[in-house]
Amino acid sequence: MTSHTEDILNYVRAQIDAHPEAVAEARQRLELTRKIALRFPGANRTYASGSLPQHTFIHPVGDGDGGLVLDRRYYPKLGPDGDGETPQTIIPDLCSHLGPEIREVYPGARCGKSKRGPKISFGEPVDGQDPTVDLVLALTRKDGTGLWIPNLNTNRWEASDPERHIELFISGGQSLRRTRRRVIRLLKAWNKQYASPAFSSHNLTVWAWEFVQSGTGLARAFSTVLSDAAERVSSGAATTDPAGVSPNVRLLQSRNVAVKRLRVAADGLAMALRHDDDRDAVSSGLSKVFFKYLDDPAAVGVERAVAALRRNKPISTALLGLAGTSAVVRPTRAYGESRYDR
Structure with missing residues (x-):
């Protein structure tokens, strides 16, 4: 299936x-x-x-x-x-x-x-x-x-x-290494959607090394990293250096911002997995995670237009519902920060 x-x-x-x-x-x-x-x-x-x-x-x-x-x-x-x-x-x-x-x-x-x-x-x-x-x-x-x-x-x-x-980061069997690499790439892309990322690439790699387990598919592994990381950051627990040499890994934004971003992404992925047999529901859930890469099929009107602007795509004033002669609106800044950090 x-x-x-x-x-x-x-x-x-x-x-x-x-x-x-x-x-x-x-x-x-x-x-x-x-x-x-x-x-x-x-x-x-x-x-x-x-x-x-x-x-x-x-x-x-x-x-x-x-x-x-x-x-x-x-x-x-x-x-x-x-x-x-x-x-x-x-x-x-x-x-x-x-x-x-x-x-x-x-x-x-x-x-x-x-x-x-x-x-x-x-x-x-x-x-x-x-x-x-x-x-x-x-x-x-x-x-x-x-x-x-x-x-x-x-x-x-x-x-x-x-x-x-x-x-450490390239250790494990072939299947585990492959899944871990793919999860890290997805984490990096998710993190970089924001104008000011909340996590360093090293931080995301440490989480993938800690939380991705053998025998887990990509979607479940990605979901586990997001949810386990959200729980850790929310609790105030530290992410320690896997080598036991450096100080604890530091966040790039406040804990509140980091937790909000992780939870929005974890909830979106959980929604997708709950409705895995419904492509539109999956697309809607994952659009909350990858808002620069995916449309939400449930979005209509202005919401769909804002999603297009967030991905730096030009749209028409008609799609925005503005009166008068139709014209093209081109994005002038990166969208996505305020909506997902509220």
Whole structure:
């Protein structure tokens, strides 16, 4: 028997999944950067992190994340195990090291600075996208697991274990990994519909790692993550670092806003699953979750028009019920924030 909920979620996935050409380009750029970075004085190793090794990019592809781990013994003044210095002065040297070789392949490449280290832009769009590389400048730790990574905005060091995170997030059997990846992509697309997302990609990935279980289909797994996350945030309980190194995962918005968004999405998905044999009811429920991607078939008149504007589609004044000569109304801002945050 066909699951309408699964079917419509797959329709959303077809809209949000990253294009293979852009992903391949992001991977190539990160691999090139890592290869060159390994020849930097004091380099210990490099690693890939984030969406690339997890296969959780959504469209459009942005950053290819990775890290360069420096040997703290080569830089005795750096980090909490040394004199507490941050690598502010090293980043220009690293950019001078990376830039010339990267420009042999990408002539328009430029190396700047982000929160954690160098950020390389390449100036060569592929499939309309121009993935950058964020290279975290990390430092081995004298005691404990993980790495010291800098916060260059606050000039402080923070403990983290991005390499362990990747091990955890890609663990499990093939079916579990596939479902988890798909749930994470759906979560990212849902979260990014809002002008100011409430959750980091890392936060959503941790929840998927915690709550998605083996033998669960996509719709049920997605529903479980939303409902379990809503319960946790509502209770005020913390989401802890799976690696046991970093501080608790932080929300990007207030707890009230985060809970409202999670509950609206969880309720919409629960409605879809309750009426899985009724395609219109499923579409109506899932339109509450993916309001930028799906129409609510139960919506009429102005409500349907507002839904179209929310998805940045031009509509006519006639559809809005306005008198006079018909004209086209084009969206001037992102809709969806106020309706679902009330």
